[in-house]
Amino acid sequence: MEQISIIDAKDYVGQTVKIGAWVANKRSSGKISFLQLRDGTAYFQAVVVKSEVPEEVFQLAKELTQETSIWVVGEIREDTRSKFGYELGVKEIEVVGESHDYPITPKEHGVDFLMDHRHLWLRSSQQHALMLIRNEVIRATYEFLNAQGFVKMDPPILTGSAPEGTTDLFETNYFDQTAYLSQSGQLYLEAAAMAFSKVFSFGPTFRAEKSKTRRHLIEFWMIELEMAFMHQEDSLEIQEQYVAYLVQSVLDNCDYALDVLGRDKEILKKYTKLPYPRISYDDAVELLIKNGFDDITWGDDFGSPHETFIANSYDQPVFILNYPKAIKPFYMKPHPTRDDVVICADLIAPEGYGEIIGGSERATDYDYLVEQIRAAGQDEKDYEWYLDLSRYGAVPHAGFGLGLERTITFIAGIDHVREAIPFPRLLNRIYP
Template sequence: MKQIQIIDAKNHVGETVQIGAWVANKRSSGKIAFLQLRDGTAYFQGVVVKNDVSEEVFQLAKSLTQETSILVTGEIREDARSKFGYELGITTIEVIGESHDYPITPKEHGTDFLMDHRHLWLRSSRQHAIMQIRNELIRATYEFFNEHHFVKIDPPILTGSAPEGTTDLFETNYFDQKAYLSQSGQLYMEAAAMAFGKVFSFGPTFRAEKSKTRRHLIEFWMIEPEMAFTHQEESLEVQEQYVAFLVQNVLDHCDYALHVLGRDREVLEKYTKLPFPRISYDDAIDLLIKNGFEDIQWGDDFGSPHETFIANSFDRPVFILNYPKAIKPFYMKPHPTRDDVVICADLIAPEGYGEIIGGSERAADYEFLLEQIRNHGLSEDEYSWYLDLRKYGTVPHSGFGLGLERTVTWIAGIEHVREAIPFPRLLNRIYP
């Protein structure tokens, strides 16, 4: 007997197969029992007709409880009524592991309850769909950067210094000295770019930021490309091509997941049209002030309401260019004609999802960077290796960081970033 996965049902229409699955739900109607089955690849329906099976099998089908694991045998057939398109006509059932009093029932549950049971909540169709989209973004990321000849380099998670200040870092003991959980691999990517030209990292980062917003996690995953011999405008083109590529691949490969989440494909299709609009920080401030935002002035960073309003002024993701130097990290290249702004950009996602990319051209001048390190009160000794990059064959280079979970949240059209990662770490949550 051939054992298959549900996702491959389309390749076995008319065949008798065996599938290992869990019972997500069930209902019966007189002489027919309908089992909602899942196996980790997809969900579909198994149908048990009383007249086609033994009494023992039919009674077993009616008695199955939620999340009981089973081996089912039957014929794959087309099912035009379902979005998935196929179902299983079940002939035999073997119980593998019984499940009793499963805590997450089809009724409504509060967020705290679901988060306490995250290890089980992941089994639900909605969470499954979100994780499928996350997985596709990861797969497409590797495809995009491999096709563009980037080399993947893994920066350390434990670091001896902080690229953006120590206030938002987790400190730990590293034998006889202090170390920090990485908040970014960017500085190491700059070193790697000087060796390989175009590189990217993809790994976990940590921020000890005491924030409870729907956009913030304590532990999250970042994709951080860095490119030698590259100015900011060229970097912006890579960024928009990458984001459009991610959206297109979700459209191409996650249709069922988008259907489960109720995500409008036509809305997502708009986000594949290039180029993305650009607006300067100066013009963004003017736009906000003209539209009644009295809480903002030049020199302030944008909050969620500001980013949402700016993004809603366009129908696609929008780049905000050249922020004030005072609110950006020390390593950004100064503007050639102004001393108050740096050459950088944030990409703001539409529909109120906020910043998904932060990037800049990096300062390549040794003396300027040394002055910046001193002005920020950072240790010259700790950053000596970083300064070396400007001593031995420095070149113009640019890079950016994309937050995976924020991007999943936006593309999936979900409310909170906590659902975009399998086991979220939040301000007051480290369980399970």
């Protein structure tokens, strides 16, 4: 008898197998007990028929409690009534670990209760599906970037300076000096790109931003890319190819998870069509004003309602190009014909999911960078190593960062970014 995982049931139809699983739910109908089982790979139904098993097995099945772990032996059968397509005809059951008074029952629970029990909530079918999609996005990221010739680099998490200012950074003591938890590995990746041409990083970033919106986390994961000898247009093409690749990979490999979440796959297929539309910041402001947004003027950053309207005007992810210099970080390359904007772009997801990528062409002129660092209120001495990049063989280069959790939220079609990470850190939450 072979021990298998539920997800592989399709390969064992008609065979007797052994599975280690947890009882997610159960119901009885007279002489039949139905067990909803999960084993970390998928969920399916096990059927215990009183006339087909010893009395003690049927009685045990009736007494099983939610989240009790078991070994179960039975025959894999096709089940055309379920989305999964297969079930188990039970022959034997052995209890491994009992579970009593499991706190998350099939009834409705409040968000705070579920977040307090996040370590258990991860076992539920929707949370399980989300983590499978998260895993696929990460897997597909490595696949895409490796195929494109990118080299992975690991920038430090503890830094002595802040590329986008220190107002929303976590400060810590680093022996006899001040350090910050990283908000971005970008500057370090720029240095690495001068050595390896095309590089990327994947790791946690931290923002001490006192925001409670459905798009914000205090700790989140970023995929950041830097590319030497590339201009912004080259970068935009990589960005849209990357996002389309992630969406297609989830469609190809997470069919079961998307079904669990009820995500409309036809909508997702639209997001694989390239190129994505582009609109300038100037035109975006004009579009908003024409459509009754009287709370926006040129020079303002866009809020959630603004981004949602712009993206939904195109029904696809859309690039907003060339924001005002005053609202962007010092390292972005100035526009060649305008002093008031920089060469940058945000990729805005449709359906109200907002910005999932921010990127730009990077400034390379030494004097300009020093001027911008000073204008940002930073000490240029903290950036001497970064300024070396403009002293020694500077080349055109561009890069961007993709927020993993926002991208998962967008692809999965869920309401809040907190469900796209195993253990979210929010403004008022650091437990569990």
